[in-house]
Amino acid sequence: MLNPTPQCLVWREELFKGVSREDAERLRLCLDDLDKKKGHVEANTWLRGVIERLTLLNKISVMRPHVEKEAERIAKRSGKHGNKKALKWLKTVVKRLRYCDTLITDLTGEELAAWAEKKSAHFEKTFFAIGLSDGKEKAKSFMAEALALAGAEFRQWDKNEKVIAMAARMITPEWWKRQAKKQWRTVENILRECGEVHNGASPYLSRWGLNKFRKQQEANEAFLKGWEAENQHGQKFTLEDLASRGVSNPFIRRGELMTRIRGTEELAVELGHVGYFLTLTAPSKYHAVRKSGSRVSKFYDAGCPTPRESQAYLVKVWAKIRAQAKRDGIHFYGIRVVEPHHDATPHWHLMVFGEAKQLTSFIKTFKDYAMEEDPNEKGADDARYDVRFMNPAEGTAAGYIAKYICKSIDGSHIEKDLETGKSAADMAENITGWARRHGIRQFQFFGGVSVTVWRELRRLKKDIDQKIQPIYEAADAGRWKDFTKLMGGFCAGRNQTLKPYYSDTEENQYGELVASIKGISKGIETFVTRFYDWTIQRVGAGSLSVSGSLSLGAAEPFPRTRVNNCTPPSGGGNYQPTYQ
Structure with a gap:
């Protein structure tokens, strides 16, 4: 077998500069073995593929152990084209993780919030600067790049109001945090490709994914306990209490x-x-x-x-x-x-x-x-x-x-x-x-009938209009068969007896026109099922009097969107939270 030439050794050392010291030492040992068994030419061919693989792996941080192990498995199990297949897969991993490797797998809580604040501030400053200096088309191009990097989809570039609404979302830290959390899906998919999701490892969801899910559940529980809803009558209920009475339970x-x-x-x-x-x-x-x-x-x-x-x-x-x-x-x-x-x-x-x-x-x-x-x-x-x-x-x-x-x-x-x-x-x-x-x-x-109508009817407790009395009684008593028949039967489609009734469209905080559900309708007649205006605030933040004045406490409350403004039922009526 031919021993490596001096030029060959210099070439190898140049390649080693792109990898870690530990990887370089490991490669030298492997090359010595290959030089003796197959000659330096074949050893160099092997080294080219491995170096490219390691260069890609060096671009990955938190996920590297899982990805490296899988790349080696693909290379070994794919015959003479193993290196090519491993490199092809690795390139897709690097591309998918360029946004979310360290940031999404490591950052949580205050760190993630600070990161989102920084991203939103940078986007706002740059977006408006480009718009003023280079025009709206250049600003839209910058926005498209930011969306692509965040992994968010947006196709309504021909509708100016939708573009403005999306930009308004992107200048809020909340939007960036949501996109960051969506990237956890990318991490989970890669872990699945690495063999971390199956009956012999962790069924259905990786251990990392399960841990993330548990932490998110804990965060959601803390949020629901720490915030409350208050209506125009001064009644307060924690969001945890309200959530426990709906289908999220x-x-x-x-x-x-x-x-x-x-x-x-x-x-x-x-x-x-x-x-x-x-x-x-x-x-x-x-x-x-x-x-x-x-x-x-x-x-x-x-x-x-x-x-x-x-x-x-x-x-x-x-x-x-x-x-x-x-x-x-x-x-x-x-x-x-x-x-x-x-x-x-x-x-x-x-x-x-x-x-x-x-x-x-x-x-x-x-x-x-x-x-x-x-x-x-x-x-x-x-x-x-x-x-x-x-x-x-x-x-x-x-x-x-x-x-x-x-x-x-x-x-x-x-x-x-x-x-x-x-x-x-x-x-x-x-x-x-x-x-x-x-x-x-x-x-x-x-092929059935509207469950939205079913749920809206079950909100009503008194003063039921005779025109909808039979359908209301079926819904209130939980008789789905009778409810379906009274609604027009299976496959009634658009010919259902009652339909959801929505309010007139109003602008939301992003300038978009949205409608919120207000009740049910029968032909041109409407029946209101939602009677209260709600304000969401931190527990102990203050109190809204019946006249609407606000007494501030620990934090400013904010109005919940998509809530209609309706007259309460006859007799004033306090809100009784029940299963809807």
């Missing part, structure tokens, strides 16, 4: 979902309809890790699709199924639940009702579109979808889907999570954190 959320599912099933039985329980899963290239713990090579070949991209695929498939059903004149209704596989890839469970003959055709359409992408991959027929007829003799439809509802909220009434074999209560925290981190809506009804 897991107990109430689960109860409302099960009430609607039970009512939907009761209506189906009354109409003589049948039901199917369906499962829809994405192709293998959307899955990062197998149950065994081994990696899915198609996932990396496809560019490492994120959970949001997998969800977008499922949404697209479902849109095609619904469009074909509409063309065929098929009417159906039900609910879909989104939950993650152990490696964070989403899949859907659907409970679908309709006429037996129509659903036979619907199921064929469902299977066809489920298999449209990558239809020939091994095991697709078994893994891509599942269809089960819901036999009333074997149990209620609600029973089919109840475990998925409970598993995805708080794990109550379930001992073990079958996907992972772990405690359902523990895994419910991971699943909730997964949904929040990736911004995935977990539950959605289709």
